[in-house]
Amino acid sequence: MTIDELKKLPIVMLSMSRWDSPISSASWSLAQEFAKSQPVFYVDYPYTFLDYRREKDLPSVKMREKALLGKGSLTKELASNLWSITPPLMYPINWLPSGIGYNTCRKLNNKKLAASIEAALKIHGLNEFILWNSFNPIYLSSFKSYFKPAISIYHSRDAIGAINDYTKKHGVASEIEAIRNYDLAIGSSTKLASDLSILSGKDVHLFANGGNIELFAKAWKETGAVPEEMKHIPKPIIGYAGNVCQRQDYLLLEKIALEHRDKSLVFIGPREDHLHTDIQLEKYPNVYFLGPKKLQQLPDYLRYFDCAIIPFLRNDLTESIYPLKINEYLAAGQSVVTTNFSDDIAAFKEVIWLANNHGEFLKYLSDAIANQGHAIKEARWKASKNNSWEIRVQSFWELVKYQLKIN
Incomplete structure (x- = not known):
């Protein structure tokens, strides 16, 4: 055949x-x-x-x-x-x-x-x-x-x-x-x-x-109303889209909530955090959990992020991950801050902020939020096209x- x-x-x-x-x-x-x-x-x-x-x-x-x-x-x-x-x-x-x-x-x-x-x-x-x-x-x-x-x-x-x-x-x-x-x-x-x-x-x-590159490109190529759930959330918004599970570095997330009190930390996706940590992120007034959304809806939410994060631990599980969300984030024109959890994520170092420790991650958030503009978003999208x-x-x-x- x-x-x-x-x-x-x-x-x-x-x-x-x-x-x-x-x-x-x-x-x-x-x-x-x-x-x-x-x-x-x-x-x-x-x-x-x-x-x-x-x-x-x-x-x-x-x-x-x-x-x-x-x-x-x-x-x-x-x-x-x-x-x-x-x-x-x-x-x-x-x-x-x-x-x-x-x-x-x-x-x-x-x-x-x-x-x-x-x-x-x-x-x-x-x-x-x-x-x-x-x-x-x-x-x-x-x-x-x-x-x-x-x-x-x-x-x-x-x-x-x-x-x-x-x-x-x-x-x-x-x-x-x-x-x-x-x-x-x-x-x-x-x-x-x-x-x-x-x-x-x-x-x-x-x-x-x-990644579904053209779907996520709608986040910067098209305009749209702010999703109802996000209208009351103060900007700038640090956003994460995906399952909140054993992969997350919860200590890092708590530090983000504490040290970036002037920013909102928004999670879109199912929650399993109670199975993996005693840290209660919802107690912080600048943390918001919006629940899971269908794939087709995600560009409408990513459009209103000011930066996107991948706050993974580095361990046996995450070292073997090539996350779907890196291509989706970049296709959406998002500035991305991530931990250096695998060789595959490190390969994106030219177009993302790659943090080797908590201190770098916290610093890079402000840099990423400031790094906006149509031309920059288009460049990120182009970096995702071959994926x-x-x-x-x-x-x-x-x-x-x-x-x-x-x-």
Whole structure:
């Protein structure tokens, strides 16, 4: 099969992120980009019977209920060339120790998942497909007894052993298994690709995250009303867009709130800070949490930031991160202040403020806020253009061509 023939095949993409997640993900962004030229079936991260019992009253579960219980359509058309697949409920098995019991139950789950994928494709009269596992090695790390895709891609997007105990328990071994079983393995950061190559004994190639460059460029190319939630927030605004989770340096964030009292610190995204720190940022009068927003809404908020921040710790997890938000921030024309948490973020040093310690970060905030203007915003946007998802997809096909020896 040639590259041109592969580019016409449907892509079946597994992920740990659902298509309607409150935060953007690389897998969902890639699915939308591929769907511009070929069919894509995005497989929802499976719900287990336990998930269903706990979450059955949530709108996101009610919307899927019939499919989860095997009583409704497996697929949902989300856009032109883009469908979701909702698998039936799976057995909750992560609590099991490694061994015969876990492996037997995992095979049962994989068989159910593979059957739902095949059934969904059959509905659409499709047989051949590309299998893309975007960082969900718990499912189908071994797939060859269930179906034979034209090519298979395993895509690692984080250091799975460093996220939390849940993902570490079975995720590390499953990811190595997936890398060895799939035709091509790719990693979203330099360190991640290198580490996984060593651990698996197989080449894992760099496939960096991209960004929806033209969407975020609306932040400076277009005008718009101040979002209602931001109208009462005093400027200047130091903003962060993304999950507030274990990656943040909470001591640094507290210092920002204290030492930049004349500025507002605004967070847009889901909050998990209470799980990772005793620091209560909401007690500071200049700190605002606006909750998660859809990707399409983010430019309207970034437009009114005076600078954007990536206040990550440097540890095993963050050293393996190429954050989506760096390309989104720059495409939005934002001045960016970030900690020096990885080699990949350091590669942007010419167009961002890269802080090696708290003192530098606090100083750079004022410098970044002062560094504005249309020409500067356009220059930042230009710096992000080569990192668009469109360019990433082009580079992916080049990688397939040379690594899998396909013409």
